[in-house]
Amino acid sequence: MQNIRNIAIIAHVDHGKTTLVDKIIHATSVFRENQADSGDLIMDNNDLERERGITILSKNISVMYKGTKINVIDTPGHADFGGEVERVLKMADGVLLLVDAFEGPMPQTRFVLHKALELGLKPIVVINKVDKPNCRPDEVHDKVFDLFFNLEATEEQLDFPTFYGSSKQGWFNTSLEPAEDITPLLDGIIQYVPEPETFEGSLQMQITSLDFSSFLGRIAIGKIRRNSIKEGQTIGLAQEDGKVIRGKVKELYVFEGLGKKKVQEVQAGDICAIVGFDKFQIGDSFVDLENPEPLPRTAIDEPTLNMTFSINNSPFFGKDGKYVTSNHLKERLYKELEKNLALKVEPTDDANTFLVFGRGILHLSVLIETMRREGYEMTIGQPQVIIREIDGVKCEPYESMVVDVPDEYASKVIDLATQRKGDLHIMETKGEMQHMEFEIPSRGLIGLRSQMLTATAGEAIMAHRFTDYKPFKGSIPGRSVGVLISKGQGPATEYSIAKLQDRGKFFVDPGEEIYEGMIIGEQNKPGDLVVNIVEAKQLNNMRASGKDKDGNIAPKQLFSLEECMEYIQGDEAIEVTPNFIRMRKKILSENERKRIERGAKG
Structure with a gap:
């Protein structure tokens, strides 16, 4: 040993x-x-x-x-x-x-x-x-x-x-x-640190992690608790339903440096990687076929959010990405399930749309970001928290949120958290900082980080973790202002943006290509406004084209992927391509949106 x-x-x-x-x-x-x-x-x-x-x-x-x-x-x-x-x-x-x-x-x-x-x-x-x-x-x-x-x-x-x-x-x-x-x-x-405790008896090894290789397939990783494993040995895989599947260890690896080293045998106490089994899940155990004694399973965190992933159906479809069809999207999402254990994917009534469940905004945004870097184009819907019925009561996920902020901003933080149904449990002074602990519904966290950073001049340090499902706390106010929506398609002009500056903040720069139904800015007041920013200045013989350029345009507001996910409302979506992240209305045509609105009222 x-x-x-x-x-x-x-x-x-x-x-x-x-x-x-x-x-x-x-x-x-x-x-x-x-x-x-x-x-x-x-x-x-x-x-x-x-x-x-x-x-x-x-x-x-x-x-x-x-x-x-x-x-x-x-x-x-x-x-x-x-x-x-x-x-x-x-x-x-x-x-x-x-x-x-x-x-x-x-x-x-x-x-x-x-x-x-x-x-x-x-x-x-x-x-x-x-x-x-x-x-x-x-x-x-x-x-x-x-x-x-x-x-x-x-x-x-x-x-x-x-x-x-x-x-x-x-x-x-x-x-x-x-x-x-x-x-x-x-x-x-x-x-x-004590040496690993090993036990007498037949083979026991729980799968606690997994890896995937395009050459070897799925690789099971864990620590051997009892006995040893040899290359070529026939062993059992004890699954969640109690079945024990017979299989052969094709290859056996231990970790060495930053990589893995192929070995003939691994003793109890060491961490190893096993190739040869495909149908395993985290928590399954490798056991002796004659005397199977699986280890108790580890529960995996339940997802708390879901989002729709669908193909990109904007006018700019296929201009930027390599993988654009629903088959590409489906294959990639199901491949992710191989190693991303807190993720779940379900088909929907629409063949081009999939419902993806994850642990939080960051968990899902990392997946989206990885996919766009690989060349995928897609449309993402607004994140929704998962509501469950427990003992006949409608329940939602709650999180424990901790915020550290300078004294002068403490009241703003409490105000923002309370608006979103957060309850303050602990407040204590740490030097010049106030340390606050809240219990808040997961829904309340969507969009809260950006609001809190704005209200505290970027000083707030915020962290949160899922605690439990508790009774539903009623509606939480969403975005308080409306958006500016593009009326036409083409490059945005400096002339039009300058004319509309007093209506709100813009998310696009002059010269940027836009399309009908795309969200191009935020209005100063509630309600959405459709504007035309592709209109150019009319030239006549009295005016030369180069004169009086509007040089006083405010720079556009930039959004990260997570900020977009937190910003959009239920009737909006995000178009994600390898080089662009654009926010848009789900229904691009203004007339179509009005028709549906009239139908809903009728």
């Missing part, structure tokens, strides 16, 4: 988790001298993760240090990917809790840490970014202790070792005295 330590890293978004993993990779010389160094954020290997600075998918790496194999499990820090975290913790025996020396433990940390402590994992606390001005490592250490205490940690878990340092500068130590490198932390992992 080789020496093994399995450790998961938990941290809030932006607390330096991925940077720390990079430093571990460098310190243990995973890159040979002659290999090109792949720079920073090695673990965030898809473009979206690098751009947004968040870890979306949990990943495994493995390093050798002083004759011990350390399996490092990098976990996502965002609430929408909480389902990932819970499962991967099952592979770990210890957890590294990484906390920012200024911000202290954040709400998302609390959620994941609670799961880790419940599983009985041994914690090591790492207080990062002690090089930052205004940091308060001692105060943060006390706050972490309070958090452990509130989460009902055991006596042993409360006696956690603490390391201080800066992953950016590449050092960690047991005191605030800078060290040469991160070896004190690596020594601490070997000292404090």
